[in-house]
Amino acid sequence: MKVLIVEDDPLHRSYLNEAVRAALPECDGVIEAENGIAGERIAREYKSAHIVMDLQMSTRNGIEAARTIWKERPETRILFWSNYSDEAYVRGVSRIVPDGAAFGYVLKSASDDRLKLALRSIFIEAQCVIDREVRGMQQKSLGHTNGFSDSEYEILVDIALGLTDRTIARRRNLSLRSVQNRLQHLYEKLDVHHPSAKHDGPEHEEERFNLRSRAVTVAFLRKLLNYSALERAEAELGEWLRDR
Amino acid sequence: MKVLIVEDDPLHRSYLNEAVRAALPECDGVIEAENGIAGERIAREYKSAHIVMDLQMSTRNGIEAARTIWKERPETRILFWSNYSDEAYVRGVSRIVPDGAAFGYVLKSASDDRLKLALRSIFIEAQCVIDREVRGMQQKSLGHTNGFSDSEYEILVDIALGLTDRTIARRRNLSLRSVQNRLQHLYEKLDVHHPSAKHDGPEHEEERFNLRSRAVTVAFLRKLLNYSALERAEAELGEWLRDR
DNA sequence: TTCCATGTTGCGGGATCCCGCACATTTTTG
DNA sequence: CAAAAATGTGCGGGATCCCGCAACATGGAA
Numbered sequence: 376m377k378v379l380i381v382e383d384d385p386l387h388r389s390y391l392n393e394a395v396r397a398a399l400p401e402c403d404g405v406i407e408a409e410n411g412i413a414g415e416r417i418a419r420e421y422k423s424a425h426i427v428m429d430l431q432m433s434t435r436n437g438i439e440a441a442r443t444i445w446k447e448r449p450e451t452r453i454l455f456w457s458n459y460s461d462e463a464y465v466r467g468v469s470r471i472v473p474d475g476a477a478f479g480y481v482l483k484s485a486s487d488d489r490l491k492l493a494l495r496s497i498f499i500e501a502q503c504v505i506d507r508e509v510r511g512m513q514q515k516s517l518g519h520t521n522g523f524s525d526s527e528y529e530i531l532v533d534i535a536l537g538l539t540d541r542t543i544a545r546r547r548n549l550s551l552r553s554v555q556n557r558l559q560h561l562y563e564k565l566d567v568h569h570p571s572a573k574h575d576g577p578e579h580e581e582e583r584f585n586l587r588s589r590a591v592t593v594a595f596l597r598k599l600l601n602y603s604a605l606e607r608a609e610a611e612l613g614e615w616l617r618d619r
Numbered sequence: 620m621k622v623l624i625v626e627d628d629p630l631h632r633s634y635l636n637e638a639v640r641a642a643l644p645e646c647d648g649v650i651e652a653e654n655g656i657a658g659e660r661i662a663r664e665y666k667s668a669h670i671v672m673d674l675q676m677s678t679r680n681g682i683e684a685a686r687t688i689w690k691e692r693p694e695t696r697i698l699f700w701s702n703y704s705d706e707a708y709v710r711g712v713s714r715i716v717p718d719g720a721a722f723g724y725v726l727k728s729a730s731d732d733r734l735k736l737a738l739r740s741i742f743i744e745a746q747c748v749i750d751r752e753v754r755g756m757q758q759k760s761l762g763h764t765n766g767f768s769d770s771e772y773e774i775l776v777d778i779a780l781g782l783t784d785r786t787i788a789r790r791r792n793l794s795l796r797s798v799q800n801r802l803q804h805l806y807e808k809l810d811v812h813h814p815s816a817k818h819d820g821p822e823h824e825e826e827r828f829n830l831r832s833r834a835v836t837v838a839f840l841r842k843l844l845n846y847s848a849l850e851r852a853e854a855e856l857g858e859w860l861r862d863r
Numbered sequence: 864t865t866c867c868a869t870g871t872t873g874c875g876g877g878a879t880c881c882c883g884c885a886c887a888t889t890t891t892t893g
Numbered sequence: 894c895a896a897a898a899a900t901g902t903g904c905g906g907g908a909t910c911c912c913g914c915a916a917c918a919t920g921g922a923a
Contacts, residue, residue, distance in 0.1 A: 552904090558881080589780070602846075616827075783910090796872050797870080
């Protein structure tokens with residue numbers, strides 16, 4: 376068995392290397408890649424079936440790399456090893472994992488033992504292992520209370536990209552009013568109504584926030600969005616624009 | 620001489636510890652803190668004058684920590700050791716460094732030698748050391764071509780926070796029109812005009828972007844903004860709102 | 864001093880956005 | 894199955910936003 380490590384940081388890379396060797400005596404070779412592009416290439420060359428992947432890498436992030444790898448070989452087992460459990464990452468990962476594929480999501484802050492256990496579970500037992508904290512995030516994002524449905528998330532991404540209502544309507548095949556409707560729901564869930572508005576008088580004073588922009592900001596602050604998610608969304612938008 | 624290391628990641632922390640001991644034989648004690656809060660506390664307790672600080676930390680980021688430390692003891696020498704050279708970080712740092720203070724900015728991707736050299740230059744020679752790449756960013760953000768003036772950056776942050784034109788006007792003591800004027804300049808610099816608009820017919824077709832939101836997005840993608848900058852701006856906004 | 868660059872402010876209007884009111888369709892729930 | 898809760902759509906209007914046109918102020922450069 377060979378294991379491919381895709382990780383930006385040299386320190387983390389060598390740490391992973393050691394952890395893999397210690398946890399998997401049956402492993403007879405560890406290959407390293409220092410960014411997503413190289414990871415994809417090497418995975419293709421060596422037909423790697425066991426990969427440990429960092430999520431945030433400068434030249435090409437782990438989600439993109441994993442997606443292309445899984446597209447070519449859906450049975451590949453990938454363990455994501457990340458610093459963060461942002462909802463944006465969790466959503467990004469669960470969106471691309473193929474049916475029945477074995478994968479894992481472990482935080483870098485996890486203990487040595489947790490990492491090694493995860494390595495064995497996924498690569499030997501073909502069993503999914505998801506960090507407690509990450510699992511919590513996943514649950515929350517599905518539960519209806521305080522959680523965002525896919526359609527709400529979708530429109531959040533669209534306004535984050537800076538699309539107009541009309542463009543969103545065309546892109547998502549909706550009427551203009553429906554788009555605005557979804558926006559209402561989004562604003563409600565993000566709690567970005569006009570905050571300190573006193574409804575005493577009829578005057579329309581103190582509207583402090585531009586709801587559209589504000590929504591994006593609080594989504595960022597709540598880690599529903601992050602740079603990586605924006606980057607991916609921007610790329611998808613680019614494709615759609617090319618297709619008119 | 621004692622050195623305080625403020626760094627999230629255990630691996631990086633121990634690497635730094637070793638580097639400091641190797642580069643500074645005259646150092647007779649290395650203290651470690653694993654987040655910004657602890658860093659501030661320990662710096663206060665030990666009156667640390669020599670600090671190596673990570674910028675992105677989960678509980679409290681390095682810029683905040685450095686600011687409070689420098690507020691109490693402006694002669695403290697701080698070496699920032701960061702993964703990124705985002706303009707947002709560079710601006711954030713240069714905004715808080717006191718007059719005449721010795722500081723440094725080295726990327727984590729720098730070589731061992733560069734790091735050790737920087738440690739000696741700052742802590743022994745009291746000389747500022749700024750990574751080549753970071754310096755480039757700094758220059759660019761000052762140069763008028765392709766660079767953003769302070770006022771433009773200011774309004775960028777304001778719309779990123781989701782403020783309305785009127786609120787921005789009150790906050791920055793400007794007229795409404797001036798705010799909109801600055802926005803025009805910002806849109807121009809970020810190149811977010813209505814892109815594929817055909818001016819042939821009088822019809823107003825194909826306005827794909829909401830300029831306000833779009834501007835924030837491209838600023839993010841160009842790393843003029845990042846999570847840390849948003850977080851700081853949000854905190855400042857909170858203060859201002861409390862003061863009415 | 865005169866001229867020109869830069870920045871601020873007013874006015875006005877077309878395009879969007881935000882959203883209440885209504886109604887139809889779909890899905891969920893009891 | 895029927896009630897209830899989502900969800901999609903149209904209409905309309907008040908508030909904002911985007912921005913051209915134009916008048917001033919300020920501060921150097923010719």
